[in-house]
Amino acid sequence: MYPEVRAAVAADTTPDFRAPGFDVEAYRRKVRAFNAVQPREDVAHVEDVDADGVTCRVHTPHGAVPGTLVHLHGGGFVFNDIDVHDGLARRLANRLRRRVVSVAYRKPPEHRFPAAPDDVDTAVAWVRGRWTEPMAVHGDSAGANLALVAALRNPGAFAALALVYPFLDPRAGFDSYALGEEVGFGAREASWYWEQYARDEADYDDPDLAPLLSDRLDTLPPTFVATAEFDPLRDEGEELARRIVETGVPTVGVRCLGQQHGFYRHASFTASEPLVRQVAGFLDQHLG
Numbered sequence: 049m050y051p052e053v054r055a056a057v058a059a060d061t062t063p064d065f066r067a068p069g070f071d072v073e074a075y076r077r078k079v080r081a082f083n084a085v086q087p088r089e090d091v092a093h094v095e096d097v098d099a100d101g102v103t104c105r106v107h108t109p110h111g112a113v114p115g116t117l118v119h120l121h122g123g124g125f126v127f128n129d130i131d132v133h134d135g136l137a138r139r140l141a142n143r144l145r146r147r148v149v150s151v152a153y154r155k156p157p158e159h160r161f162p163a164a165p166d167d168v169d170t171a172v173a174w175v176r177g178r179w180t181e182p183m184a185v186h187g188d189s190a191g192a193n194l195a196l197v198a199a200l201r202n203p204g205a206f207a208a209l210a211l212v213y214p215f216l217d218p219r220a221g222f223d224s225y226a227l228g229e230e231v232g233f234g235a236r237e238a239s240w241y242w243e244q245y246a247r248d249e250a251d252y253d254d255p256d257l258a259p260l261l262s263d264r265l266d267t268l269p270p271t272f273v274a275t276a277e278f279d280p281l282r283d284e285g286e287e288l289a290r291r292i293v294e295t296g297v298p299t300v301g302v303r304c305l306g307q308q309h310g311f312y313r314h315a316s317f318t319a320s321e322p323l324v325r326q327v328a329g330f331l332d333q334h335l336g
Contacts, residue, residue, distance in 0.1 A: 099174035122189030124241035143328035208334035222283035
């Protein structure tokens with residue numbers, strides 16, 4: 049692990065979500081408050097909009113060129129929101145030089161699968177109706193799951209797809225889960241997220257929840273997949289990239305050495321800014 053990653057793991061105060069009396073909403077408020085005071089970049093315009101019943105935040109950079117990126121935040125489906133991801137959305141808008149539409153999809157356990165992918169579909173349709181320019185979709189972790197599902201549900205809608213450490217396998221069947229909890233995120237926490245998201249275990253076999261099961265990967269647009277070396281999700285993300293490549297879809301896969309799950313949206317991590325720029329460069333290449 050890189051030094052700042054070791055320090056982050058040592059300082060991690062994530063609670064035990066399975067502890068009796070754990071308050072989901074209180075923890076959401078805590079995370080939101082922490083991120084509200086973090087520095088963020090200036091963009092030309094930020095607007096919260098109603099996308100046919102789904103709240104979205106549109107970030108428009110200075111000197112914007114045509115094209116739209118739909119951004120789907122991570123947080124195990126349960127946590128985070130467009131406020132928590134505001135800083136990353138601004139960075140993406142500035143590096144890509146295009147508007148970024150961040151989607152406030154419904155979250156479990158209040159709203160279980162398929163509420164989130166249904167909200168994303170609604171937002172995507174709204175974007176397509178408002179702007180005729182090319183569109184791409186992007187997400188990190190659980191947001192990458194939703195971005196992949198959006199691309200599979202809406203073939204031909206996107207010029208490109210970018211996924212950062214995608215959360216794909218509800219049964220945790222890959223070897224990288226052996227990294228254990230000492231890397232800051234492990235199988236026990238991951239399984240809790242899936243339990244909140246799915247209505248029942250039968251949903252684990254639905255490609256709209258577990259898109260590694262999809263038989264339509266060949267319908268995807270050019271795809272970028274990034275993983276982190278010390279992340280239990282590493283192997284499922286790299287397996288996804290391999291499967292997409294085998295369908296003939298142009299695919300780029302990168303592994304960020306020395307990094308842990310979650311580093312991407314925090315500019316303090318060594319690999320964060322280079323990866324944001326890689327993502328923006330890949331999307332720019334395909335948005336034209």
